Amino acid sequence: MLGTIGVADIDALYRSLPERYRLTGELNLPPAEAELDLRRALNARAAANRPAAEAEHGAFLGAGAYDHFIPAAVDALASQGAFVTAYTPYQAEASQGSLQAFFEFQTMICRLTGMEVANASLYDGATAVAEAVIMSLKATGRRRVIIAGTVHPHYRAVVRTYLADLAATFEEVEPGPNGTITDTDLQAALEAGKDGGNDVACVVVQSPNIFGRVESWSSLFAMTHAQTDALAVSVFNPIACGLLPLPGSCGADIAVAEGQPLGIPLQFGGPYLGLFATRRKLMRKMPGRLIGQTVDAEGQRAYCLTLQTREQHIRGAKATSNVCTNQGLLALRAAMYLAAVGPEGLRETAEQCYHRAHHAAAKIADLPGYFLSFDGPFFHEFLVNCPVPAAQLIDAGRAAGVMPGLDGSALGIGSADQLLIAVTEKRTAAQIDQLVNLLRAHH
Amino acid sequence: MAEESIGNPTPLLFERSVPGQRASDLPPLDVPTTPLPETARDTGPLDLPEVGPLELVRHYTTLARRSFSVDGNFYPLGSCTMKFNPRINEAAAAMPGFTSLHPLQPDEDLQGALALLYELRCDLAEIAGLDEVSLQPAAGAHGEYTALRVIRAWFADPAGGNQPQRNVVLAPDTAHGTNPASCTMCGAEVVAVPSKDGLVDLDALRAAVNDHTMAMMITNPNTAGLFDGSIGTIAEILHDAGALLYLDGANMNAIVGVARPGDFGVDAMHFNTHKTFSTPHGCGGPGAGPVAVRDFLSPYLPVPQVVAKQTAGGGMAYHLEQDRPASIGKVRSFFGQFGVLLRCWVYLRACGSDGLAHVAHTAVLNANYVAARLRHRYETPYFDPDRQRYCAHEFVTVPERLLARGVTLVDIAKRLVDFGIHPPTMHWPVHNCLMIEPTETESLASLDRFVEVMLRIADEIKNDPQRVTTAPHAAFVARVDEVAAARTPVLTHGP
Numbered sequence: 001m002l003g004t005i006g007v008a009d010i011d012a013l014y015r016s017l018p019e020r021y022r023l024t025g026e027l028n029l030p031p032a033e034a035e036l037d038l039r040r041a042l043n044a045r046a047a048a049n050r051p052a053a054e055a056e057h058g059a060f061l062g063a064g065a066y067d068h069f070i071p072a073a074v075d076a077l078a079s080q081g082a083f084v085t086a087y088t089p090y091q092a093e094a095s096q097g098s099l100q101a102f103f104e105f106q107t108m109i110c111r112l113t114g115m116e117v118a119n120a121s122l123y124d125g126a127t128a129v130a131e132a133v134i135m136s137l138k139a140t141g142r143r144r145v146i147i148a149g150t151v152h153p154h155y156r157a158v159v160r161t162y163l164a165d166l167a168a169t170f171e172e173v174e175p176g177p178n179g180t181i182t183d184t185d186l187q188a189a190l191e192a193g194k195d196g197g198n199d200v201a202c203v204v205v206q207s208p209n210i211f212g213r214v215e216s217w218s219s220l221f222a223m224t225h226a227q228t229d230a231l232a233v234s235v236f237n238p239i240a241c242g243l244l245p246l247p248g249s250c251g252a253d254i255a256v257a258e259g260q261p262l263g264i265p266l267q268f269g270g271p272y273l274g275l276f277a278t279r280r281k282l283m284r285k286m287p288g289r290l291i292g293q294t295v296d297a298e299g300q301r302a303y304c305l306t307l308q309t310r311e312q313h314i315r316g317a318k319a320t321s322n323v324c325t326n327q328g329l330l331a332l333r334a335a336m337y338l339a340a341v342g343p344e345g346l347r348e349t350a351e352q353c354y355h356r357a358h359h360a361a362a363k364i365a366d367l368p369g370y371f372l373s374f375d376g377p378f379f380h381e382f383l384v385n386c387p388v389p390a391a392q393l394i395d396a397g398r399a400a401g402v403m404p405g406l407d408g409s410a411l412g413i414g415s416a417d418q419l420l421i422a423v424t425e426k427r428t429a430a431q432i433d434q435l436v437n438l439l440r441a442h443h
Numbered sequence: 444m445a446e447e448s449i450g451n452p453t454p455l456l457f458e459r460s461v462p463g464q465r466a467s468d469l470p471p472l473d474v475p476t477t478p479l480p481e482t483a484r485d486t487g488p489l490d491l492p493e494v495g496p497l498e499l500v501r502h503y504t505t506l507a508r509r510s511f512s513v514d515g516n517f518y519p520l521g522s523c524t525m526k527f528n529p530r531i532n533e534a535a536a537a538m539p540g541f542t543s544l545h546p547l548q549p550d551e552d553l554q555g556a557l558a559l560l561y562e563l564r565c566d567l568a569e570i571a572g573l574d575e576v577s578l579q580p581a582a583g584a585h586g587e588y589t590a591l592r593v594i595r596a597w598f599a600d601p602a603g604g605n606q607p608q609r610n611v612v613l614a615p616d617t618a619h620g621t622n623p624a625s626c627t628m629c630g631a632e633v634v635a636v637p638s639k640d641g642l643v644d645l646d647a648l649r650a651a652v653n654d655h656t657m658a659m660m661i662t663n664p665n666t667a668g669l670f671d672g673s674i675g676t677i678a679e680i681l682h683d684a685g686a687l688l689y690l691d692g693a694n695m696n697a698i699v700g701v702a703r704p705g706d707f708g709v710d711a712m713h714f715n716t717h718k719t720f721s722t723p724h725g726c727g728g729p730g731a732g733p734v735a736v737r738d739f740l741s742p743y744l745p746v747p748q749v750v751a752k753q754t755a756g757g758g759m760a761y762h763l764e765q766d767r768p769a770s771i772g773k774v775r776s777f778f779g780q781f782g783v784l785l786r787c788w789v790y791l792r793a794c795g796s797d798g799l800a801h802v803a804h805t806a807v808l809n810a811n812y813v814a815a816r817l818r819h820r821y822e823t824p825y826f827d828p829d830r831q832r833y834c835a836h837e838f839v840t841v842p843e844r845l846l847a848r849g850v851t852l853v854d855i856a857k858r859l860v861d862f863g864i865h866p867p868t869m870h871w872p873v874h875n876c877l878m879i880e881p882t883e884t885e886s887l888a889s890l891d892r893f894v895e896v897m898l899r900i901a902d903e904i905k906n907d908p909q910r911v912t913t914a915p916h917a918a919f920v921a922r923v924d925e926v927a928a929a930r931t932p933v934l935t936h937g938p
Contacts, residue, residue, distance in 0.1 A: 001812045001887065006828045010804045013811050013833045014701065016672040021707045023800075027700060028569050030562075032795030035531050041792065046540025048555030053543030061545040064776060071467040073499055075537075081514030082507035085528050088727035089510075090520070090868075092923035093860045093915050096453070097509030098726040104456050104492075107935040111490045117934045120727065123581035126776035134628070154776040161745075161772040165595060165630035214480060243483050258776070267536075268556050269546030269777025270581070271729035283932065289727065293936070294928035297913075297921040301451075306928040312584070312624035313871070317633045322624035325582040325717065329725030339456055339499055340467040343488030348469055351479070358477035377480040394549065406547050429473040 053266055056401030058431030060360075062381045062422025063210065063406050063413075064125060064152050065269060066261045068239065068349070069426050071340045074263040078333045088289065088328070092304035093296075098328070099303035102291040105335040112241045112338070113255040114248020115277035119288035121331040122274030122323060125258025126158035129204065129235055131276065131287045131321055132254045133159050134166070136202035136231040138320070139285050143168040144200045146189050148181045150209035151235055152258075153412045159204075168201070179211040179374030179383065186220055190227050197228035202254075206235035207244070210413050212357075212381030212422070213374055214244060221251035231282075238262050238275065238334075240379050242350030247277075254278045263337025264330055273330040284310060287321030349425050353380035357423035360432045364421070367436065369443035373418060381422040383414060387443040390419040396442060402434050453509065456492040456502055457936050466499040509919045510726070511865045517889055519813075521837045521868035521878025522619070522666060524696050524718035529793065532721065532786035541785060546777035550762050556781065557761030560749045563733075563788045570799070571692075571712055571735035572705025577744040578733050578779045583693060585774065586713025586732025587625035587660070589745060592771045593736060594658050594687055594711060595629060596743040600769065603739075606654075609686065613651055613659040615643055617666045617872035619691060631657060641667035641825040643677055652684035658710075662691040664698065664835030666872040667825050668810065678708025687711065695719040696806045696882070697836035700799030704735075711736040716787040723786075731783040742769040747778060805883035806836035809890060813881050814838040816894045820901040821845070821877075837880035839873065845904050846875060850911050855900055857922055858914035862896045 007013060014022070033041065052059035053067045061067070078084075082097065089095030089102075102120045109118035122128045133145050145163065147156060149172040156172065163170050173189045176182040190197030203224045207215035221232035234252035239261045247255035259273030260266075278286060284307065292306030312319040341349060357380040364370050369387030386393060390407040397404045405421040408414025423432070451458070494502065511518065518525035535541070544556055560578055567576045580586035591612065597603035612626045616635045623633040636659070637647045643661070659681050664670040671677070678688045690704045690712035696719050704712050716722045717730035724730070736744065747763040754760045763778065794802065811833050814826045821840040826832060846852065852875055856866035868878040881890055903910050915922065 001808055005808075005811045005815045005833070007811075007833070010808055012831075013807050014670070015831060015833060016670045017698070017702055018672050018675065021675070021702045023700070023702060023706075026796040027799065029566055029796045029799075030792060032798050033792050035793070038531060038535075038789060038792055042535050042538060042789070043540075045555035045559050046538045048558065049540050049544055050548070050552040051540055051543030052545035052548055052552075054539055059545060061547060063547055065546050067543075067545070069469065073466060073496065077500065077503040077507075079533065079537075080503070080507040082510045082512045083726055084533065084723045085513035085525075086510050086726045087518070087520060087523050087525060087724040091511075091856065091860065091866050092925065093857055093918040093920055094511040094516075094865050095509075095726075096919040097506035100453065100455070100509070101503070101506050102726075103934075103936070107455075107457065107937070108491060110935050123585060123729075124776050126773070127581065127585075152776070154773060157773040158775060161592070161774055162628070164771070165592065167630065214482065241489065243479070245482055245484060265542040266545050267542045268544040268553070268781040270775075270780040271782050272776070283934070290932070290934055292928040293933040294924045296923050300920055302920045302923045304923045304925045304928050306925070306932055306934075308929075312620035314620070315624075316620050317623035317627045319620070319624040319627070322584040322588055322621050322628050323582070324584045324619075324621050325715075325724075325730040326728040327725075328727030328729075329723075330729060332726060335456075336499070336503060339492055339494055339502070342465045342467075342493045343491040344493070345465055345467055345469070346491065347488050352469060352472055354479065355472055355476045356474050359474035362477075377482070398552075403545075403548070411547065425469055432474065 052403050055403050057434040058427050059403035060405045060421045060423060060435060061403055063411055063420055064258050065266055066422060066424055067266060067426055068261050068424050070263050070265065073340050074333055074336045077336050078329060083329060083332055089305060092302065096303060099291050101332050101335060103293060103303050105331045106291060108335055108338050109275055109277050112238055113236065113277045114246035115255050116280040117283045118277035119286055119290055121327040122276050122288055123327060124270065124272040124274050126155045128256035128274030128276050129155040130159050130162040132233045132256045133202055133204065134162060135285050135287060136233065137168055139231060139282060140201045142199050142201040144193050145170050145202055146200055147172055147204040148206060149174045150181060150211060150215065151204060151206040152210050178376045179213045180209065180215050181205060181220060183219055183223055186223060200228050200230040202231040202233050204233040204235065208237055208240055208379040208381065211374060211383045212378040214377040214379060217250035217252065225251060239350050239353060242346035243354060244379065253282065259334050262334035264333055271327055271330055273327045273334055285320055286310065288323050289326055352425035353423065356425065356427055357382065360421065360423050360435060363436045364439060367440050370439060380424060381420065383408060384419045384421060386417050386419050389416050393419060393439065393442055397438055400438050402438050404435055404438055453505055455936055456494060459494050459498050459502060460492040462493055464493040464495040466494055466496040516863050516865050517885060517893055518865040519867050519879045519881050520865060521880040522693055524880060524882055526721055526882040527884035528721055528723040532789045535789045536782045536785050554761055557749050559788050560784060561751045561761050563784055564749060566791050567714060567733050568735055570699060572703025573735040574738040575741035575744060576733050576735045577748065578784055579745045579774050580713065580732035580734055581775055581780050582728065582730040583713055583715040583732040584621035584625055586734045587621055587691065588628050589774050590689060590711045590713060590734045591625055591629045591631060593740050593743040596771050597740055598657060608655055609657040611655045612657055615661060618660060619662065619693060622660045622691060641669050642671045643673065645673060645676060648677060648680055652680060652686060654685065656684055656686040658687040658689045660689045660691055662694055664694045668834040668838040669825055670835050674707045693718060694836065697803055699803050700796060701803045711740055716783055720787040721790045722783045729780050729783050731780040742767060743771055745772060745774045746770045802883050809881040809883060809885060810834050810836050810838055813879060813890055813894060817897055820898055837878055839876045839878050841873065841876045845901055848904050848908060850904050850908055852877065854911045854914060858900050858911045859896065860915040861917045864893060864896060
């Protein structure tokens with residue numbers, strides 16, 4: 001090979017790299033290891049963890065990352081090399097399979113949300129919310145963002161980061177006494193600006209919210225639209241769509257979510273999946289990849305990336321977003337999950353989450369010293385006031401093999417004696433009993 | 444009539460749907476029911492496909508067969524580093540000790556995962572020749588954005604001289620599209636610096652810097668496949684003007700283990716783990732874009748940061764640090780693309796220092812070999828071994844003589860598909876170019892076959908151009924009408 005190039009050694013090929021920049025010694029890195037030794041090292045690292053989804057008597061941790069059942073077919077199908085080791089389907093003729101799978105994904109997300117167009121994914125729920133906010137700024141030409149204080153604290157934090165250099169203001173509506181945003185408080189926030197809210201770019205509301213409570217999108221978004229032409233951004237939970245009203249039927253202009261509940265393991269917070277859907281009239285303002293249906297030269301149905309003039313590789317500084325690599329494989333997993341469970345399975349999963357969570361909540365509310373922090377409808381997660389610090393319960397759970405929930409103060413959504421408890425379809429009656437027993441023992 | 448034309452060989456899931464079918468079940472509810480909320484939908488289940496278990500598996504198996512991939516095809520997609528993805532990485536990422544971790548568990552439950560992240564953080568800093576790494580960014584573009592925000596935050600701070608007016612980013616005219624787009628996302632303005640012979644025009648750079656310059660974003664080796672030997676001078680020009688030098692690490696595959704960006708004047712950079720460190724591309728993601736910076740920028744890195752402390756017993760305790768007052772804040776939820784970072788850790792452990800240098804050397808050798816074999820039929824404007832001008836890990840060809848015969852670049856690309864080869868990157872960084880990146884993991888036989896195919900296409904353009912202009916002939920579909928797709932967007936199935 002060197003002869004073909006006409007050089008004596010590989011060093012000659014680095015001619016343009018000045019000598020003084022070339023490493024003379026080795027990097028200070030661990031020595032290379034054979035696969036078997038790597039396996040041993042990995043086993044040791046894995047053994048030093050205490051994984052929630054493996055907890056002997058169940059884990060009740062949520063706050064945006066949920067332990068749902070994943071059918072074996074999802075892992076098997078998503079781990080096919082043809083999906084794992086391909087890149088963005090730039091060349092349609094070489095990538096019809098993944099393009100069709102993404103086209104189906106887009107369709108499923110539209111039907112899941114009641115929206116008209118969906119992209120082929122963003123990084124995660126938090127960045128999907130941030131992209132929705134940025135899209136709203138661009139679509140409306142305004143600089144005021146109103147976000148419910150009941151939106152996941154990480155999502156709010158990321159929006160704050162994204163807005164910091166964009167000359168936009170960020171206002172939070174404090175949660176009302178029932179753990180949801182009240183119409184009155186939203187009204188006040190809208191009117192706080194000029195023109196009765198006509199300087200607002202978007203109103204962001206999550207439901208079920210960080211407390212698990214169901215917000216009244218219909219009424220909040222109707223008020224938003226009656227008063228301004230700001231965009232209504234709904235942050236949804238894809239499993240809850242099996243049971244609760246869809247963003248599209250509640251007046252949302254943009255619907256975004258963390259797609260992790262759809263067949264993606266907890267895997268310590270990532271990679272996850274940003275879902276993003278909107279109305280057709282806003283299609284050209286959307287961030288991210290879009291797959292379209294078309295025909296080939298013989299008139300057969302085919303698919304390709306489309307509306308690419310929105311994107312960074314064509315439009316540079318004027319692109320709708322800088323996103324390039326997205327979460328393709330996770331979008332495929334979500335599509336495979338939805339295909340595996342189907343509409344009845346999604347409804348059943350959502351109902352089981354609901355019933356199991358309400359069963360747990362009722363039993364906990366009966367315990368002396370414990371009460372639900374909020375009244376009103378919730379989905380599969382609820383905040384509980386405890387007679388002892390949440391941290392103490394979490395510690396006690398470690399010995400008992402139960403992970404009872406998340407500390408409200410550590411999460412930044414409540415106090416140190418509040419526990420956020422999530423109950424998915426995976427939590428059995430026996431596990432719920434263990435949880436209740438653990439709490440009963442501490443008051 | 445050919446068998447495959449009977450019925451549709453690739454129905455959509457929606458077309459496979461049969462009412463009542465389902466590929467998954469749940470155990471029956473073993474708790475009492477609670478009345479559903481008043482707002483529960485009573486309009487019936489959603490309009491999602493209903494398929495049985497075999498239909499589900501067959502559907503996605505069929506789709507997998509209709510996708511080119513590194514596993515199945517030579518994939519010399521320039522700038523994307525489509526190298527082999529070792530299976531041990533996948534096996535590691537699938538271990539329940541990692542997949543079953545909830546991101547909000549207490550640190551003490553996560554010591555194995557945090558140890559691994561801490562080690563990766565340190566290893567990447569060493570490879571970069573910089574001081575501190577954030578593993579938070581989800582992809583390369585996200586890394587660019589994060590680093591630019593960090594640089595802006597430093598300039599706005601007393602530590603950076605209270606210079607919020609520095610909001611102009613310089614980028615070569617050959618920059619990745621994500622560079623200017625990332626600037627816009629953080630409210631910075633982009634000014635393009637022209638290139639000369641594929642390298643940064645130093646006079647133009649000197650003319651462009653001023654006290655509004657925040658940084659220059661540079662890819663080195665650059666997108667034309669050249670290592671810019673003036674990088675030290677470029678760094679000096681920027682530093683003299685009070686600005687910083689940012690490296691887009693997309694092309695690290697050419698220099699990893701051979702040279703360190705920190706040693707040639709770079710102040711901040713991102714890695715693309717899905718390029719350099721072999722985490723798989725997954726049909727478009729997930730990637731990860733760790734950011735490395737000099738110590739004066741580290742207080743501004745996003746939260747959380749993984750840190751280590753010596754314990755009383757002499758061991759290490761790992762912790763996610765949230766309290767960094769100067770931090771730009773969070774750039775995503777939880778803690779980065781853990782499953783991707785884990786694969787990256789495994790890859791680095793499998794390579795070691797020597798292994799990384801070997802990666803770069805072989806990637807560069809392979810690219811130069813293919814360029815040398817093709818250049819007499821496919822012009823290589825920046826590659827000329829007769830004048831000792833070599834490429835890095837990728838090269839650009841602008842096949843003017845072939846195009847002059849009336850074929851287009853697209854024709855050549857689509858003809859490659861007939862031979863089971865994924866077309867190279869097209870029309871970028873210059874018009875009418877193919878950017879070819881073979882990567883280090885391809886065998887000589889695979890490179891030779893690619894060359895033979897390219898030469899055969901060149902012959903066809905001369906002797907049977909229609910064979911090329913009507914390609915592909917043996918792909919999953921005939922040429923796809925992308926213009927029609929954009930003119931009348933059909934983004935979902937059905938009404």
